[in-house]
Amino acid sequence: MSGHAADRVVAMLEAVAGAPSPVQVRAWDGSQAGPRSAPLLIMNNRRAIRRLVRRPGELGIARAFVAGDLDLGGDLVETLTRLAEAGRRIGRRPQLTVGRRWTLLRQALLLGALGPMPPVPAEEVVLSGRKHSPARDRAAISHHYDVGNEFYRLLLGPTLVYSCAYWRRPDDPGYGLDDAQRDKLDLVCRKLGLRPGMRLLDVGGGWGSLALHAARTYDARVVMITLSGAQVETARRRVAEAGLQGRVEVRLQDWRDVDEAPFDAIASVGMAEHVGQEVFADYAAQLYRQLRPGGRLLNHQIARGPGPTPTERTFIDAYVFPDGDLLPLATVVDALERAGFEVRDVQGLREHYTRTLRSWVGNLEAGWDDCVRLTSIGRARVWHLYLALSVLGFESGLLRIHQTLAVRPYDDGRSGIDPVRENWLSG
Template identity: 40%
Template sequence: MAFSRPAPLREELQRALPDRPFEIAFWDGSTLPPTNGASQTTFRVKSPTALAHALRAPGQLGIGRAYVSGALDVDDLDATLELLDSWQPPSLDTKQKARLAAAAVRSTGLVAPPKPPAAELRPRGQRHSILRDKAAVRHHYDVSNDYFALFLDDSMTYSCAIFSRGAKTLEEAQFVKRELICTKLGLKTGERILDVGCGWGAFAVHAAVEHGVHVTGITLSEPQAQRARQRAVDAGVADRVEIKVMDWRELHAEPFDAISSIGMVEHVGSGNIDNYARALQRFLKPGGRLLNHGIARLRHTDPEAGPFSERFVFPDAAPLHLSRICFAMEGAGLEVTHVEGFREDYAETLRHWSRKFDDNLPEAIALGGEERVRVWRLYLRAARRGFESGFLSVFQVLATRAS
C-alpha cells in the first residue's frame, strides 16, 4: 500500500506545538521548521510506521519503539536528550489529542499496527521471581562477550569506575575501584569471599591475585561465567576462583569472611530488598564484612524506571533509594559503618563507554544488530545524563555482621 502524505499530521502538529525549538522532517521530504529560528535537533520521521508505533503505545514506549525500529531518527542524540530535559511540551486538551490522532491515522495510510522491535523484551511471570529475573538478566547480557568488550575496559568491569582519586584512563579507574572495595573490606590472605553478580570475573580475579583470597562468584549468565573462569585460568588463580551460574536465592554455602555485591542491588527490586539483605547477612560469618556497590535514585518523586528501560535495556531493574538499602541492611542485623557516593565518577565512566562504543559501531552492528545498537547508543547517553542531572547516583555501603 502506498504511503499517504504527512500533510494532515504536519498541519495539526503546527497548531498543537506553537513553540518548537526543533525541526521535524517527514518521509516525503517535507519539514515542520522550528519556531525559534535555530533548531536544537531534527526529528526524522522516516516512515509512517513511526506514527503507527506512537498510536499503538502513546508516550515513551511508542516513541522508543519507533526509534529502535529505525522508523524515527534524530541527527544528534546528545542534543535531543538535552532538549527533552529542558523543553516542556504544551498541555493538550481532549479535542486537540483527538485531532492529532485522526491526522496521524490519515498520514499512515492505514498501515497495520506494527509489531514491537525484536530488541524489546516483555517479561513474563511474577516480577522478580527466579525464572523472570534470569530471563531479564540474560536479555541484557547474553548478546555476546565480544559485544561488551567493544566499550568496556580490558578487565570487562561493567560498573562505575573511579576517576576522582587520580586515575586518567578507564583501565586505571576500574583498577582503583576494585582495589578500593578490597581495601574497604579489609581482605586478608586465605579468606573466603562471595562476589554476588560477579559478571565477567573482574573483581573476583583482582581480589584473588592482589590479596590472596578465595572467591566464589555467582552470575545468571553462562557466557559471563565462561569468560570469568577463563580469566581466572589466565591469571593463574583458577584454584582460588570458583564461578557458579545461579541466582542468589539458590546459593547454599558455608558463611564467608566478606561479601562484595557490585552492580547487583539495582536488579533486586523493592519487594526483594529485605530478603536480599537477610540472605547476605546469613552468608556472612559473625564479624564478616559486606560492601554493596550499587545505583540508587536520589529524588523520592521520580519513578523507578521508564518504559524504554523496562522493555529494552534492564527489564525489571529498579534503582532504590540509599535510605531503603540501608534500612534493609539494618533490618537484617547488619551495621552500616561507611557510605560513599560516586555520582560524577559514573557520569565520567559512561562518557568513556559511549565514546568507545561509537568508535566500534560497525563491529557492534555485526555482533548485535542495528536495533540493539540503537538501544545502547541511547541507553549509555541517557544513563550519563541521569547521573549528571541528579536523578541517579552510585553508592558504596560498607556494613558488618555483629559478632
Template identity: 45%
Template sequence: MTTIKIADAIADLLRDGMPVRFEAYDGSGTGPEDSPITLELVNQRGLAYLLTAPGDLGLARAYAAGDLVVHGAHPGDPYELARRLKGHTKFRKVSPGEIVALVRGLGFANLKPPPPPPQEHLPRWRRAMEGLRHSMGRDAEAISHHYDVSNAFYRHVLGPSMAYTCAVYPDADATLEEAQHEKFDLVARKLDLKPGQRLLDVGCGWGGMVIHAAKEYGVKALGVTLSQQQADWGKEAIDREGLGDVAEIRHLDYRDVFETGFDAISSIGLTEHIGVRNYPSYFGFLRDHLKPEGRLLNHSITRHHNRREETGAFIDRYVFPDGELIGSGTHIKEAQDAGLEVMHSENLRMHYAMTLRDWNRNLVDNWDACVDEVGIGTARVWGIYMASCRLGFEWNEIQLHQVLAVRTGDDGSDGFPLRPSW
C-alpha cells in the same frame, strides 16, 4: 477531509515544544531551523510508533527500527540529542475533539500499533503471566535479556576490564581502565581484604571483582551470576590468569549459594535487579552468609528519593526488564533491619556519568564492529540508553551509592578501626 502536516501535528502534541529540527516524509518540518541536530521521520510505520506509544517508548521504537533517523549526532553517542530532548518527549493531554481531528487529518491507519522492534522485551503485564516478578525463573529471563547479548559486543563497549558498573575516577584525566581498577580496589579496601580470607561476590558479572580480589589481595573468591555468557567468560579469564585454585565463578542464583561464613561479601550492581520488596530477604541472606565481623559492600544505582517509582517504559522494555531503583536510605534501613550495622555510605553519582561518557566513546570507536556483532537496532538502543542515563546522573535524578556494613559480633565487636582505613 483536511490533511494535517505530520511535523505540525507532532510539534502540537508535545507538551513542551520541539527542541530540535524535525522533518517528516510528507515534506513538512518544524523546530528551530538552526538546530545542529535534525530528527527525520522517514516512513508511516515510524509515525504510527510515535502516535501509539507517546513519549520515550514511541521514540525508542521508531529509532531502533530505523524509522526515525538522527542527523548531526553519532548513534553511538547521541548525548547532545538526549540533552536537547530531555523534558520534551511527553505528549500533552488531548481532548476528544482533537483526537477526532487528528485521526481525520493523519489517517486511522496511523493509530494501529505496528509490531515492536525485536530488541523490545515483553511489557510488565505479559511478563506477569510467565511468573511472579523477581521469581528465580523470571529473574533469570530478565538477566539473560540484557547480559546475554554478546561478550564480544560488551568487550567493545566496556573495554578490557569487562566491568559493567560505575567506575571510580581517581582524577579527572584517568582512563576508563584506571577508573575500573580503582573501583575494584576501593571495594577491596573497604572490605579490608587480607590473604587467606573468603569473599563472595554476588552478581559477579564477568568476574572483575573476583579476579581482582584473588590476584591483588590473595583471597579465595567465589562469584555467582545468572548470565551463562558472563560465567563462561569469567571462567576463561580465571584460567588465563592462573587463578583456578583461588577463584571460581558459578552460573547460579545467589539465593542458591550454600556456603556460609564468608569474611566479606561484595554486591556490585545486583541490587537494581532484585526488587525492593525482596530487600529484607536479600540483606538477611547476605548477613547470614557472613561470619561475625564480616563485611558487606553494596554498590548500587539509587534514586535521589525513597519513594517507590516504576522504571520508565524505555528502560523497562529495552534495557533492564523488571529493574527497580529506590533511594540509599531504603538500602540502609533494610540492611539495618536485617541485623547489619551500617558503617559508611558514599555517593559516586558523577563517577557514573563519567563512566557512561567513556562507554559511549567506546561504542563510537568500535561502531562498525558492534553493529556487525548485534545489529544496527541494538547498537542504536545502547547508544541512546547510555547517553540518557548519563544525563540522569548529571541532573541528580539517579545516584550511585556504596554502602558498607558489617555483621557485628554478639559482643558488639565490629572489627573496624576508629577511623576509615581505605
C-alpha cells in the same frame, strides 16, 4: 499549512504541547520544519508517526527509535539533553482542547498515521512466570548479559568491568577508563578490608574482574556467582589464564542458593539493581546470614530519588533490564539495617558514573559496525539510547549511585572497623 510531511508533524507536536514545537523535524519526504536552532527529530517513515500516535510516551518513542523509524540528529547525548530542557520549558502537557484534538486527528489522517500498529521490535522482551522467581530471574539476566562476550569487550574495554568506575585522577590526560576501573576494583577491596586468605563472596560478579583482582592483589579466596552462562564461560577462562583456579571459583548460581560456611566479606557490585523491590529485604537478609560476625558487605548500587515507584512500563524495563528496580538510598539503608547490618559508610559516585557512561558511549560509537555485526542493528540502537539516557539521568541528578559499606556486628556490638576513616579508606 503545506502538504509537506514535516509541516504536518510539527502541527501535531504543537497540538499536543500547546506551545511552539520544541524540535525541528525532518520527514521521509525530505521536507524539514520547525525552529532551526532546535534539536532535530528525523522521521524515517510513517511508521514512526503510527507508533507515537498508537503508543504515546516513552515506550512508543523507544520502539520507533529501536526499529529505526525515528532518529535524532547530531550527538545523541547532546540532543537528548536539549530535548529534556525543551520539555522542562513546556512543562506538564496541557489538556487537549477540542481545536487541538481536531488538528491532531486531521494531520494524522493526512499523514497516514492511523493505520495498524507496526510490529514490536524483536529486542523488546516480555517475561513470563512469577516475578523474581529463580527461573524468571535467569531469563531476565540472560536477556541483558548473554548477547555476546565480544560485544561487551568492545563496549567496556579490556577490563570487562560493567559498573561505575572510580576516576581518581580525572585531570590526568593519560588516565583513562581502564585505569579508573582498576582503581574502582581496588577501592572495593580496600573498603572490604581484604587480607590474605580471607573468603570473599562476589555476588553477580560479571566476567570475573573483581574476583581476579581480589585474588591476585590481596590473595583472597573468592567464590563468584552469576546467572549468566556467557559470563561464567569468560570468567572461568580468565581465571585459568591467570593461574588462579585454586583461589577463584566461578559458579552459575542464584544468590538464594548459596548455603555454606560464613564468608569474611561480600561484594555486591551492580547486582542489587536486578534483585527487585519485592525481594530486596530477603536479599539483604541472605547476605547477612552469609557473613561471619565482623564481616563486611560492600553494596555498589544505582539509586533513584525518593518518591513513588513508577507504574508504567519503561524503555529500560522493556529493552534493557527487565524486572530491575532502582530503589532510593533510604530504602536500601533501611533494608540493610533491618537485616541486622550496621551501615558504616556511604559514598556517592554520581559524577564518576557520568564520566564512565560517556566513555562507554564513545566505545560504542567508535566500534559501531562491529557492535552491529556481533549483535543486531536493533540491539546496538538499544544500547546507544540506553547509555545516552543514562548519561542524562546521572548528570541531571535524577539517578544516583552509592557504595554502601556495612558490617555484621559481633555479638557484643563491636564492628571491628577502625573508627578513623582515613585508616581504612583513602580517596
